[in-house]
Amino acid sequence: MMRAFRNVYFTAGFIIAAGLLLASFLYSYWLKDIIPQPPERIYNEAGRLVDVPPYPPSWAHLFGVDRQGEDVFWKVIDGAKYTIFTALAVSLLRLAFGTVGGIIYAFYLQKFRFIAESIVRAFRFVPAIFLTMLFFAFIPLEEQGAGMEVLIKQILVFAAVALPPLMLVIGNDIAVFLQNEFVVSSRLMGANNFWLIRKHVLPYMRPRLFLLFIQQTVQSLLLLVHLGAFQILLGGVKIIDNSDGLGPPEKVAISLSNEWSGLIGLSYREMMLDQWIVVGPCVAFIVAIFAFKLMGKGLEQVIDEKGKRKQRKKQRSSAGKTASFPPQQSDFEFVLYK
Amino acid sequence: MKKWKLALTVLADLLLTILTIMAIIAFAQSYSLFPSPQMVTVFWQQFQQLFWSFFYIRDITVSLSQWHNAPLLSTMMEPYAYSLIILWGALAVSFLIAVTGAYICFLLPRPLQKIVKGIAFFLESIPDVIFIFSTQLFVIWVFKKTDLLIVDPVAGFDNVYVLPIVMISILPSIMLFQMTFLAFTEEKDKPYVEYALAKGLSKTAVLWRHMFRNALITVFSNMQYLFWFMLSNLLVTEYLFNMHGFFRFLYEQRHTPEVVAIGLAMLFLPFYIIDVAGKRVIAYLTGIERGVA
Numbered sequence: 358m359m360r361a362f363r364n365v366y367f368t369a370g371f372i373i374a375a376g377l378l379l380a381s382f383l384y385s386y387w388l389k390d391i392i393p394q395p396p397e398r399i400y401n402e403a404g405r406l407v408d409v410p411p412y413p414p415s416w417a418h419l420f421g422v423d424r425q426g427e428d429v430f431w432k433v434i435d436g437a438k439y440t441i442f443t444a445l446a447v448s449l450l451r452l453a454f455g456t457v458g459g460i461i462y463a464f465y466l467q468k469f470r471f472i473a474e475s476i477v478r479a480f481r482f483v484p485a486i487f488l489t490m491l492f493f494a495f496i497p498l499e500e501q502g503a504g505m506e507v508l509i510k511q512i513l514v515f516a517a518v519a520l521p522p523l524m525l526v527i528g529n530d531i532a533v534f535l536q537n538e539f540v541v542s543s544r545l546m547g548a549n550n551f552w553l554i555r556k557h558v559l560p561y562m563r564p565r566l567f568l569l570f571i572q573q574t575v576q577s578l579l580l581l582v583h584l585g586a587f588q589i590l591l592g593g594v595k596i597i598d599n600s601d602g603l604g605p606p607e608k609v610a611i612s613l614s615n616e617w618s619g620l621i622g623l624s625y626r627e628m629m630l631d632q633w634i635v636v637g638p639c640v641a642f643i644v645a646i647f648a649f650k651l652m653g654k655g656l657e658q659v660i661d662e663k664g665k666r667k668q669r670k671k672q673r674s675s676a677g678k679t680a681s682f683p684p685q686q687s688d689f690e691f692v693l694y695k
Numbered sequence: 696m697k698k699w700k701l702a703l704t705v706l707a708d709l710l711l712t713i714l715t716i717m718a719i720i721a722f723a724q725s726y727s728l729f730p731s732p733q734m735v736t737v738f739w740q741q742f743q744q745l746f747w748s749f750f751y752i753r754d755i756t757v758s759l760s761q762w763h764n765a766p767l768l769s770t771m772m773e774p775y776a777y778s779l780i781i782l783w784g785a786l787a788v789s790f791l792i793a794v795t796g797a798y799i800c801f802l803l804p805r806p807l808q809k810i811v812k813g814i815a816f817f818l819e820s821i822p823d824v825i826f827i828f829s830t831q832l833f834v835i836w837v838f839k840k841t842d843l844l845i846v847d848p849v850a851g852f853d854n855v856y857v858l859p860i861v862m863i864s865i866l867p868s869i870m871l872f873q874m875t876f877l878a879f880t881e882e883k884d885k886p887y888v889e890y891a892l893a894k895g896l897s898k899t900a901v902l903w904r905h906m907f908r909n910a911l912i913t914v915f916s917n918m919q920y921l922f923w924f925m926l927s928n929l930l931v932t933e934y935l936f937n938m939h940g941f942f943r944f945l946y947e948q949r950h951t952p953e954v955v956a957i958g959l960a961m962l963f964l965p966f967y968i969i970d971v972a973g974k975r976v977i978a979y980l981t982g983i984e985r986g987v988a
C-alpha cells in the first residue's frame with residue numbers, strides 16, 4: 358500500500374483530493390469566521406451605487422458571488438467534504454457488498470452464469486442516473502422530506518444501482534484466478550473454501566479492490582453530477598420563501614449543505630443569466646474527478662510493476678544457478694511460448 | 696441445429712433481461728428504507744401488472760397533457776426513431792474519429808504522442824453534463840459576440856441531426872481513442888510486427904493490414920461500454936437541450952411504470968443487437984468462437 362505513494366500520479370491525485378478535504382474542514386471550523394463576507398453593495402468613489410450581488414468573478418472573489426451574496430469559491434470549498442465523503446461512502450458500500458457477492462458468485466453460483474449475465478445486462482445498459490431517477494420519480498420533490506433518513510436512503514440507492522455489474526466483474530476475476538495451479542493443488546490437498554478465500558483470494562484481490570474502489574469513486578462522482586442536473590438533491594431539499602413581502606410568494610428550494618450537485622442543480626437556470634454561479638461547482642467536480650482518476654492511473658501502474666518485478670525476480674533466481682558441465686537435465690526448463 | 700440453439704439462447708437472454716428490467720422498476724416503486732412485508736406484496740403486484748402490460752401494449756395510452764391522451768405505440772415511434780438515428784450516427788462518427796485519431800497519433804513522434812495522451816486523459820475526466828453545459832455557454836457566448844445563433848440552446852432543435860450527433864460523439868470518441876491507441880501500442884511489441892517490418896513491409900501497411908485487425912478486437916469488446924456511455928450522454932443532452940427524443944419522452948412519462956418498462960425494453964433491443972453483432976465480428980476477424988452469441 359505504501360508503495361503507491363512512490364508513484365507520482367497517485368501522490369499528485371492524493372494531494373489534490375486530500376487538500377480539498379482539508380481546506381473544506383479548515384473552512385467550516387476556522388476560516389469561516391475570518392474571511393469577510395463579500396460587500397452587500399458596491400459603491401464607486403463618488404458614493405454612487407454601482408453593483409449589487411451577483412458579482413462576476415474577480416481576484417477578490419475567484420468564482421464570483423451568487424444571488425444570495427455569498428462567495429461561490431468558499432461555498433464550493435465548504436461543500437467539498439459532503440460531496441467527496443458521499444462519493445467515498447457510496448463506493449465503499451458498493452465494494453463491500455460487491456466483494457461478498459463476487460466471492461459467493463465465484464465459488465457457488467458458477468452454474469448460473471448464463472442467468473447472472475443476462476440479469477446484469479439489464480443494469481448495464483440503462484444509465485445509472487436513469488435507474489436512480491426511477492427510485493425517486495414516484496415521490497415529488499416537495500414531499501421527499503429532508504435530513505439523515507433521506508440521505509441514507511439515497512446513498513443505499515446509489516450503491517445498489519451499480520452493484521450487480523460490480524459483483525459480476527469481481528466474481529469473474531476471482532473465478533479466473535481460482536483456476537491457477539497453486540489454487541487447484543491447494544484444494545486437492547484438502548483446503549476448504551474459507552481457507553482459499555483467506556489465503557489466496559483476498560491477498561490477490563486486495564490491490565485490485567483498492568483500484569476498483571477509486572474507479573467506483575469516480576463513477577459515484579459522475580452520478581452526483583448527473584443528479585445535480587436532474588435536480589435530485591443529496592439529503593433532500595428545504596423550501597424557503599424568497600419573496601420580499603410585496604410580490605407573490607416565491608418558493609425557492611435550497612440544498613441543506615453546500616454540496617456540489619445541489620449547487621449545480623438549483624442554480625441551473627442561472628446559466629442564461631450569471632454563468633459563474635454554475636461554473637464554480639462544475640470546475641470543482643472536474644478537479645475532484647481528475648484527482649481520483651490520477652490516483653487510479655498511478656495505482657494501475659503500481660500493480661503492473663508489481664507483476665513485472667515478480668517475473669524479473671523469478672528470472673534472476675533461475676539465472677543465478679550456475680550451469681554445470683556437462684549440462685544436466687536440471688539446467689533446462691520447459692518454457693511455454695505464448 | 697446449431698442455428699436453432701443460437702436463436703434459443705438469444706431469446707432466453709432477451710426474455711431474462713426484460714424480466715429483470717420489470718423487476719427493477721417494480722422494486723423501485725415498492726422501495727422503502729425499512730423492509731416490511733408490505734413491500735413484498737407491493738412489489739409482486741407491480742411486477743405482475745408490468746408483466747401483463749406487455750400483452751396489452753396496444754391498449755396503453757399516455758397522457759400528453761391534462762386532457763389529451765394518445766395511444767402509446769404511435770406516440771413512442773417518432774422520438775424512438777429520432778433517438779436511434781442519433782445514437783447510430785454518433786456511434787459511427789465516434790468510431791471514425793477515434794480510429795483516425797489513433798492512427799494519426801500513432802505515426803506522430805514520441806514526445807507529441809505523450810502530449811496528446813495527456814490531453815485525452817484530462818478531457819476524459821470532464822463529466823458529460825459539464826461538457827454539455829459548456830457547449831451551451833459557448834453557443835451563448837458566440838451569440839453575444841457575433842449575433843450569430845448557431846442553435847437555440849434552450850428551445851431545442853426540432854429534428855436537427857448534425858449537432859446532437861457531434862456533441863454526443865465527442866466524449867465517447869475520446870474514450871474510444873484511448874482504448875484504440877492502447878491496443879496499438881500493445882500490438883506494436885509483438886513479434887509478428889517486428890517480423891513484418893524486418894521483411895521490408897512499410898509501417899503503414901503493417902499498421903493497416905495486420906495491427907489494425909488485431910486492435911479492432913479490443914475495440915469491439917469494449918463496444919458495450921461505449922454504447923452505454925453514449926446512452927448516458929444522450930439522456931443528458933436531450934434533457935438539457937429540450938430535444939424531443941426518446942429519453943425525454945421517458946423522463947416525462949416517468950410516473951407511469953408501464954411506459955417506462957416498455958420504453959426501456961425497446962431501448963434494450965439495439966443494445967443487444969450491437970452486443971451480438973460485435974461478438975460475431977470478433978469471431979469473424981479472429982476465426983475463434985468465444986462462447987455462443
